[in-house]
Amino acid sequence: xxxxxxxxxxxxxxxxxxxxxxxxxxxxxxxxxxxxxxxxxxxxxxxxxxxxxxxxxxxxxxxxxxxxxxxxxxxxxxxxxxxxxxxxxxxxxxxxxxxxxxxxxxxxxxxxxxxxxxxxxxxxxxxxxxxxxxxxxxxxxxxxxxxxxxxxxxxxxxxxxxxxxxxx
Ligand SMILES: CC(C)(COP(=O)(O)OP(=O)(O)OC[C@H]1O[C@@H](n2cnc3c(N)ncnc32)[C@H](O)[C@@H]1OP(=O)(O)O)[C@@H](O)C(=O)NCCC(=O)NCCS
Numbered sequence: 001x002x003x004x005x006x007x008x009x010x011x012x013x014x015x016x017x018x019x020x021x022x023x024x025x026x027x028x029x030x031x032x033x034x035x036x037x038x039x040x041x042x043x044x045x046x047x048x049x050x051x052x053x054x055x056x057x058x059x060x061x062x063x064x065x066x067x068x069x070x071x072x073x074x075x076x077x078x079x080x081x082x083x084x085x086x087x088x089x090x091x092x093x094x095x096x097x098x099x100x101x102x103x104x105x106x107x108x109x110x111x112x113x114x115x116x117x118x119x120x121x122x123x124x125x126x127x128x129x130x131x132x133x134x135x136x137x138x139x140x141x142x143x144x145x146x147x148x149x150x151x152x153x154x155x156x157x158x159x160x161x162x163x164x165x166x167x168x
Contacts, residue, residue: 007068007075007105009112016067017054019074023097024049030098035130036159048153062086064116068096068105075100078109082117089117089168091125092153106137120168126152126161135162142166 012020028045029038036044047053057079058065068076076096080089091113096105114123126149127134143164152161 005103005105006070007100007108008070009066009068009108012058012065012067012077014055014058016069016074017051017058020054020067020077021049021051023074023077024093024095027095027097031131031133032128035128044157057092064113066109066112066116068109073097076105076109078113080113080116080123082120086117086119087121089113089120089123091123094125101133107141110141114168117168122165122167124163124165126163128152129160129162138164138166 025045028041028049032041057063060081062082063080065079066077067074074097077093078091078095079093080091082088083090091110094106094109094113096109114120117123123143124146125138125143127138129135129148143166145162146165147163148160149163150160151157152159
């Protein structure tokens with residue numbers, strides 16, 4: 001359990017999923033409406049962040065799904081998966097509610113993800129090239145660009161992204 005002010009990071013449970021879904025919808029609109037348009041963001045979040053999709057992630061083997069909880073609200077979430085026989089951690093999601101950003105919750109979630117996979121050699125993620133706030137955050141925390149993809153996230157999304165990696 002890691003603390004960031006009044007928030008502590010813990011494993012997510014089934015009962016958290018409605019709050020996690022609300023957090024993802026709010027944060028996605030705040031982050032991506034100016035890039036993709038609100039309608040496209042609503043379409044993506046409906047598909048990727050449905051309760052059913054989140055439930056699948058909770059039960060997925062070799063994965064960690066954590067939330068930052070203040071006791072009153074969920075302020076952030078992260079979801080990561082061990083790949084390459086555990087050598088690579090893929091950080092699929094890292095989201096902090098817009099009003100709660102910049103107070104250490106993102107770092108606490110990232111630290112917890114790294115600690116959850118002690119055998120991993122590197123942690124990797126995909127990040128939208130125009131998402132300056134996220135790029136600054138990853139640059140400040142030891143990540144560097146190692147490539148790019150034309151299909152960020154699940155399936156053929158058609159969303160280009162940079163691939164960032166940090167040695168562990
Ligand atoms: C990116 C994100 C996860 C970071 O979480 P956060 O809780 O806001 O970040 P933290 O408060 O833990 O940041 C800690 C440190 O990161 C660095 N950092 C964060 N934002 C920064 C910025 N805009 N410029 C430079 N450094 C920055 C700083 O070192 C900062 O420490 P300090 O503020 O104490 O000096 C969060 O802003 C977020 O959810 N953004 C929207 C969604 C998103 O883009 N997610 C990532 C998708 S790939």
